Amino acid sequence: MPELRKDPMMRRWVVMAPDRAKRPMQSIAAPLIAGTDFDPFAEGNEASTPPEILAYRSADSVANGPGWRVRVVPNKYPALQSEPSLETRREGIYEMMNGLGTHEVIIECPHNETNLSRLSVENVREVMAAYRERMADLKRDRRLVHALIFKNNGILAGASLPHSHSQLIASPVVPIAIWEEIQGALDFFNNQRRSIFDEMIQQELATGSRIVLDTPGFIAFCPYASRFSFETWILPKVQCSHFENISPKSIDELGHVLKEVLGKQERALGDPPYNYVLHSAPFDQPELPHFRWHFEIFPRLTRVAGFEWGSGFYINPVYPEDAAKKLRDASA
Amino acid sequence: MPELRKDPMMRRWVVMAPDRAKRPMQSIAAPLIAGTDFDPFAEGNEASTPPEILAYRSADSVANGPGWRVRVVPNKYPALQSEPSLETRREGIYEMMNGLGTHEVIIECPHNETNLSRLSVENVREVMAAYRERMADLKRDRRLVHALIFKNNGILAGASLPHSHSQLIASPVVPIAIWEEIQGALDFFNNQRRSIFDEMIQQELATGSRIVLDTPGFIAFCPYASRFSFETWILPKVQCSHFENISPKSIDELGHVLKEVLGKQERALGDPPYNYVLHSAPFDQPELPHFRWHFEIFPRLTRVAGFEWGSGFYINPVYPEDAAKKLRDASA
Numbered sequence: 001m002p003e004l005r006k007d008p009m010m011r012r013w014v015v016m017a018p019d020r021a022k023r024p025m026q027s028i029a030a031p032l033i034a035g036t037d038f039d040p041f042a043e044g045n046e047a048s049t050p051p052e053i054l055a056y057r058s059a060d061s062v063a064n065g066p067g068w069r070v071r072v073v074p075n076k077y078p079a080l081q082s083e084p085s086l087e088t089r090r091e092g093i094y095e096m097m098n099g100l101g102t103h104e105v106i107i108e109c110p111h112n113e114t115n116l117s118r119l120s121v122e123n124v125r126e127v128m129a130a131y132r133e134r135m136a137d138l139k140r141d142r143r144l145v146h147a148l149i150f151k152n153n154g155i156l157a158g159a160s161l162p163h164s165h166s167q168l169i170a171s172p173v174v175p176i177a178i179w180e181e182i183q184g185a186l187d188f189f190n191n192q193r194r195s196i197f198d199e200m201i202q203q204e205l206a207t208g209s210r211i212v213l214d215t216p217g218f219i220a221f222c223p224y225a226s227r228f229s230f231e232t233w234i235l236p237k238v239q240c241s242h243f244e245n246i247s248p249k250s251i252d253e254l255g256h257v258l259k260e261v262l263g264k265q266e267r268a269l270g271d272p273p274y275n276y277v278l279h280s281a282p283f284d285q286p287e288l289p290h291f292r293w294h295f296e297i298f299p300r301l302t303r304v305a306g307f308e309w310g311s312g313f314y315i316n317p318v319y320p321e322d323a324a325k326k327l328r329d330a331s332a
Numbered sequence: 333m334p335e336l337r338k339d340p341m342m343r344r345w346v347v348m349a350p351d352r353a354k355r356p357m358q359s360i361a362a363p364l365i366a367g368t369d370f371d372p373f374a375e376g377n378e379a380s381t382p383p384e385i386l387a388y389r390s391a392d393s394v395a396n397g398p399g400w401r402v403r404v405v406p407n408k409y410p411a412l413q414s415e416p417s418l419e420t421r422r423e424g425i426y427e428m429m430n431g432l433g434t435h436e437v438i439i440e441c442p443h444n445e446t447n448l449s450r451l452s453v454e455n456v457r458e459v460m461a462a463y464r465e466r467m468a469d470l471k472r473d474r475r476l477v478h479a480l481i482f483k484n485n486g487i488l489a490g491a492s493l494p495h496s497h498s499q500l501i502a503s504p505v506v507p508i509a510i511w512e513e514i515q516g517a518l519d520f521f522n523n524q525r526r527s528i529f530d531e532m533i534q535q536e537l538a539t540g541s542r543i544v545l546d547t548p549g550f551i552a553f554c555p556y557a558s559r560f561s562f563e564t565w566i567l568p569k570v571q572c573s574h575f576e577n578i579s580p581k582s583i584d585e586l587g588h589v590l591k592e593v594l595g596k597q598e599r600a601l602g603d604p605p606y607n608y609v610l611h612s613a614p615f616d617q618p619e620l621p622h623f624r625w626h627f628e629i630f631p632r633l634t635r636v637a638g639f640e641w642g643s644g645f646y647i648n649p650v651y652p653e654d655a656a657k658k659l660r661d662a663s664a
Binding site: 005006007008009010011012013014015016017018019020079091092093094148150156157158169171175176177178180181184185188196199200203223224225226227275276277278279296298303304309310311312313314315316317318319 | 337338339340341342343344345346347348349350351352411423424425426480482488489490501503507508509510512513516517520528531532535539555556557558559607608609610611628630635636641642643644645646647648649650651654
């Protein structure tokens with residue numbers, strides 16, 4: 001039974017999820033094998049996942065059978081799971097709650113493709129639409145206050161299966177990194193009466209050197225203080241704090257932008273392992289003028305070691321200006 | 333030339349250190365080779381490191397020659413380095429400073445041993461004494477406000493050489509993780525009029541289930557909200573915020589405790605890759621009654637993936653009570 005524990009000093013929540021240890025290949029000490037030939041996420045193998053929560057499929061197909069293009073299922077080894085109610089408990093200075101939440105897998109294509117960048121643009125758009133639809137649906141559960149969508153691509157980035165997929169974890173608490181971003185953005189807003197996201201976009205477009213891609217509705221750029229080599233953010237130009245409120249037109253443009261950026265990364269860096277996360281405002285907050293949803297993409301080129309863990313201080317061997325130039329130049 | 337850049341939203345500093353890219357084997361995508369047979373840290377190979385800053389050596393030996401037991405040298409690929417003065421600059425919303433600081437390597441033994449746990453207890457005590465002595469020396473440079481000591485043991489934990497060593501980075505800013513710990517500890521102190529470290533020790537000793545080792549001066553335990561499987565902290569029982577103020581008697585006991593804890597980890601988990609960090613209060617602060625220096629040790633058993641990076645929310649598949657029991661039971 002998963003449980004959430006709060007660090008009394010750092011106010012950081014940790015999910016204790018012993019069932020996760022049952023996953024195949026959870027140890028980096030284990031040999032890095034590519035998995036068996038069997039692909040539980042492929043079309044035709046629907047019986048090897050829990051029943052689907054959402055699928056975009058042809059009109060003549062049936063649930064949990066073939067004929068789908070994008071499919072969302074519960075994670076078989078969930079970090080958080082359905083519980084009757086949220087329960088909290090204290091033990092002296094320590095605080096915990098039960099592991100209420102959801103952990104879903106977004107299977108991004110029916111065939112065994114390993115990188116979202118190689119799916120058709122229509123396919124990537126449907127993945128973005130599935131993200132939006134799942135978040136809008138989960139928002140209706142008042143016990144959940146946040147959903148984080150993320151992708152682990154490649155074994156060295158934490159994936160246990162090669163078939164292109166992403167994950168969604170919805171939780172009864174707002175993750176600390178999201179809170180700190182929102183708080184930092186609010187402080188900036190209170191001081192400057194301007195959104196830090198608008199300021200960043202304006203300064204990045206004026207400078208130009210960190211831009212990876214500039215489209216009517218989005219910019220992709222390597223942040224000034226990138227923690228990781230080739231870290232890239234995708235930011236909408238128009239204010240919107242909650243991803244679930246994105247317009248259908250923006251979804252289509254985002255599909256194109258994400259495919260392009262991941263393709264550039266693949267061409268520039270040779271299909272590296274990578275992670276991305278989608279940061280969006282908490283469900284229980286109204287539209288926040290100071291915060292904006294965005295993607296943060298990190299290729300895993302260097303090992304993160306003791307210094308970074310221990311300090312929150314990062315060492316990045318590649319200037320973001322150099323990274324952005326290399327990504328800009330990596331055209332199809 | 334390294335430079336430090338501040339993230340305008342997260343107030344997190346990132347070191348841009350292009351020289352670090354020249355290190356051998358900085359990419360996780362590269363094959364995981366064990367290095368060449370040549371050991372630049374071994375006795376007799378002193379010429380292959382920069383000249384020593386400190387060495388504990390026999391009275392009849394000479395600097396940068398054989399005859400030492402523990403030796404401290406500048407890192408050949410420094411993240412921060414000596415600069416004439418600290419310079420800061422703003423570019424619109426962005427802020428930077430030059431990469432003033434030091435980056436040192438503590439070579440823990442003259443022979444090619446790969447794990448501190450297998451050194452003699454006298455040797456480990458001298459490593460602890462070298463930590464203390466370097467911090468006390470760097471504290472005299474008023475441009476530096478903090479030193480972080482850390483260890484990357486094993487290639488999968490970020491080490492590029494197998495010979496047992498640790499590192500020290502002294503910087504003109506306090507790393508955000510240290511600030512947040514101190515701030516969290518201060519809030520607790522202001523609310524409860526008690527040190528959170530005293531409370532933790534009292535509760536851990538009363539509960540018992542998370543204790544790994546209990547000696548007259550120290551406890552080693554798996555924290556209630558451990559982020560990582562088998563995460564272990566070593567905490568002095570007597571208040572002391574600055575590691576450089578530790579007594580010689582405590583250094584001796586600490587050497588024993590650290591060797592024991594790392595030995596338990598090695599026996600319980602089969603010599604896993606691991607990191608540790610030594611958290612200590614900033615140089616420019618007086619003794620802080622609410623904060624205490626401590627070691628945080630993390631074996632690298634699972635891959636940290638997109639979810640953790642993106643959320644600051646950790647998933648740990650092993651309850652700290654189960655981890656502590658396994659470590660307690662792993663006697664020599």
